[in-house]
Amino acid sequence: MNTKVNIAGIELKNPVMTASGTFGSGMEYAEFADLNRLGAVVTKGVANVPWEGNPTPRVTEVYGGMLNAIGLQNPGVDVFMERDLPFLRKYDTRVIVNVCGHTVEEYTETVEKLNSTDVDLYEINLSCPNVKQGALAFGQDPKVLEETTRAIKSAAKKPVIIKLSPNVTSIADMARAAEAGGADCISLINTLIGMKIDINKRKFVLANKTGGFSGPAVKPVAVRMVYDAAHAVKIPVIGMGGISNAEDALEFILAGATAVSVGTANFHDPGTTIKVIEGIEAYMARYGVEDINELVGAVSA
Amino acid sequence: MKRKENAQITEQTELAPGIWSLKLRTDMASEAVPGQFIGIYPKDGSRLLMRPISICDADPETGVLRVVYRAGGAGTKEISSYKSGEDIDILGVLGNGYDTEAVKGRKVILLGGGIGIPPMLYGCRVLKKHGIECEAVLGYADSNMFLKDDFEAVCGTHIATMDGSFGTKGTVIDALNEQGVKGDVIFACGPMPMLRAIKSYAADKGLEAYISLEERMACGVGACLGCVTKTVNTDHHTHVKNSRICVEGPVFKAEDVEI
Numbered sequence A: 001m002n003t004k005v006n007i008a009g010i011e012l013k014n015p016v017m018t019a020s021g022t023f024g025s026g027m028e029y030a031e032f033a034d035l036n037r038l039g040a041v042v043t044k045g046v047a048n049v050p051w052e053g054n055p056t057p058r059v060t061e062v063y064g065g066m067l068n069a070i071g072l073q074n075p076g077v078d079v080f081m082e083r084d085l086p087f088l089r090k091y092d093t094r095v096i097v098n099v100c101g102h103t104v105e106e107y108t109e110t111v112e113k114l115n116s117t118d119v120d121l122y123e124i125n126l127s128c129p130n131v132k133q134g135a136l137a138f139g140q141d142p143k144v145l146e147e148t149t150r151a152i153k154s155a156a157k158k159p160v161i162i163k164l165s166p167n168v169t170s171i172a173d174m175a176r177a178a179e180a181g182g183a184d185c186i187s188l189i190n191t192l193i194g195m196k197i198d199i200n201k202r203k204f205v206l207a208n209k210t211g212g213f214s215g216p217a218v219k220p221v222a223v224r225m226v227y228d229a230a231h232a233v234k235i236p237v238i239g240m241g242g243i244s245n246a247e248d249a250l251e252f253i254l255a256g257a258t259a260v261s262v263g264t265a266n267f268h269d270p271g272t273t274i275k276v277i278e279g280i281e282a283y284m285a286r287y288g289v290e291d292i293n294e295l296v297g298a299v300s301a
Numbered sequence B: 001m002k003r004k005e006n007a008q009i010t011e012q013t014e015l016a017p018g019i020w021s022l023k024l025r026t027d028m029a030s031e032a033v034p035g036q037f038i039g040i041y042p043k044d045g046s047r048l049l050m051r052p053i054s055i056c057d058a059d060p061e062t063g064v065l066r067v068v069y070r071a072g073g074a075g076t077k078e079i080s081s082y083k084s085g086e087d088i089d090i091l092g093v094l095g096n097g098y099d100t101e102a103v104k105g106r107k108v109i110l111l112g113g114g115i116g117i118p119p120m121l122y123g124c125r126v127l128k129k130h131g132i133e134c135e136a137v138l139g140y141a142d143s144n145m146f147l148k149d150d151f152e153a154v155c156g157t158h159i160a161t162m163d164g165s166f167g168t169k170g171t172v173i174d175a176l177n178e179q180g181v182k183g184d185v186i187f188a189c190g191p192m193p194m195l196r197a198i199k200s201y202a203a204d205k206g207l208e209a210y211i212s213l214e215e216r217m218a219c220g221v222g223a224c225l226g227c228v229t230k231t232v233n234t235d236h237h238t239h240v241k242n243s244r245i246c247v248e249g250p251v252f253k254a255e256d257v258e259i
């Protein structure tokens, strides 16, 4: 049985990876899940310098999911290269660095520093809803997205995944813009923008007022968007949004995702990624699927 | 090693209106130190996140871990509905805890306010076991006092109630002053206004104070950066001026955090 998939020339042993920001730098969950078994570890967003992030409360639970407004707190690319990357490199898994920034220059500065490392792929977060300037602004206008992608792509010496926001009118337009800008792959969905109000205090629960909505409740929206995006472009798609078991992951693959990411579900069960991998293998065995790639986009009416 | 585990409930009782005592059979009982916490998962699939609850007591001999919690919101109310013999998923052991070794030879005052009282019980027990002198000061809203007898069986115990129905009328600091409790080091857990008052009280009196902080958590293991507190200095892990309460905390030296 073949579970290997290929993203922009990089082979992954299986299509299951972690979603940025939900798995730290890998270190935090290494006690719970054998990182050697993962297709890839996607890191927390990394910027050119350390970011403090937003005031607290930054997270809250909502029905079937959660809201977060971390604000992309991170120790900066230098610490990442010195501390986190060597740790990840001890494992037999692909390393995808998620990159964030306020300006095109900040993205390219981080990417240029990482060019000298043995990171496998970059995932460019053009879609974070929780930072005041930048990020989402790059991800909501197809022209800006295309130009930003082109600028980052020309600085990058590794394949580039552009991470798309679901907070747009036409996800297909955004997917095409990323492809036109030279992206090697797209990933989606980032979080939906949500809000929660404490009716007793008559205050916003999150200090940031709004937060990114993720978890099982967003899955149907995410599957539809992955389907639309996958049909709009030829480059591979990484699907995510509410995946908590193999059945969820398979929906994304059938909708057109070559690989999938597990995010919020790690908080509910730190062993989710491993269960998803085993569940996909069991599904393939049950239906006599020889190669996982046969399942990619295999949904029919 | 941190892990998610399915633990059997050996006892679930209501100590005071809305305040529950839950005993669990788990190996974590022999790993836990005072001030650490566990995450308790609701079973209702719409509620994904663990509820962080401090360890109130732990007995390595019997392998029983005890938590005392307020059933306030939907998740903790659901947790309080499970009975002895049923099981529940927990994540643990989480956080750093109080350093009971570092206070050898000094006298510790344990200050607990409201639902911050429970972790102080295990604190008293471990300090006593190490032969460290300690006294507890507990602050309640009113005479609906919980765990008072448990504390009195372990160490000298002083009480404050906000409505004055028992002990000193007012806060734990009022009780400290009125009842003349003296010591070298403070261990405290309670609501933020109490912790702020303790921080400035300790600074005035030149006492070392360790306080346990609360924040909303998602992962509980340091991965999401949801639960940070502002710090005076740059944190060794985050490289900015904040620390993860679930890993570097929940117990911090009062002078190190901006609260």
Ligand SMILES: Cc1cc2nc3c(=O)[nH]c(=O)nc-3n(C[C@H](O)[C@H](O)[C@H](O)COP(=O)(O)OP(=O)(O)OC[C@H]3O[C@@H](n4cnc5c(N)ncnc54)[C@H](O)[C@@H]3O)c2cc1C
Pocket: A060, A061, B037, B049, B050, B051, B052, B053, B054, B055, B067, B068, B069, B070, B071, B072, B073, B074, B075, B076, B077, B115, B118, B119, B213, B214, B215, B216, B217, B250
């Ligand atoms: C380190 C630590 C130790 C704690 N120890 C205890 C204890 O020993 N006993 C006790 O009664 N309580 C304790 N708490 C507070 C307890 O975690 C919350 O009261 C509880 O999570 C609320 O859940 P709920 O289902 O009642 O509320 P819901 O409204 O259903 O909660 C919704 C979400 O908000 C979170 N949340 C709500 N209030 C709080 C809060 N005050 N702190 C953190 N998260 C919150 C919940 O975890 C959940 O994710 C502790 C908190 C922390 C961080």
Ligand SMILES: Cc1cc2nc3c(=O)[nH]c(=O)nc-3n(C[C@H](O)[C@H](O)[C@H](O)COP(=O)(O)O)c2cc1C
Pocket: A019, A020, A021, A022, A044, A045, A068, A070, A072, A098, A125, A128, A163, A188, A189, A190, A191, A212, A213, A214, A215, A216, A218, A240, A241, A242, A243, A261, A262, A263, A264, A265, B218, B224
């Ligand atoms: C706490 C938290 C932090 C996140 N941080 C990032 C981030 O730094 N960069 C990023 O591109 N996406 C980030 N995301 C979005 C996730 O990677 C993912 O796209 C989204 O949560 C949907 O997947 P899920 O429902 O499986 O969590 C974060 C999500 C959460 C819940």
Ligand code: FES
Pocket: B216, B217, B218, B219, B220, B221, B222, B223, B224, B225, B226, B227, B228, B244, B245, B246, B247
């Ligand atoms: S709860 Fe995730 S870092 Fe503390």
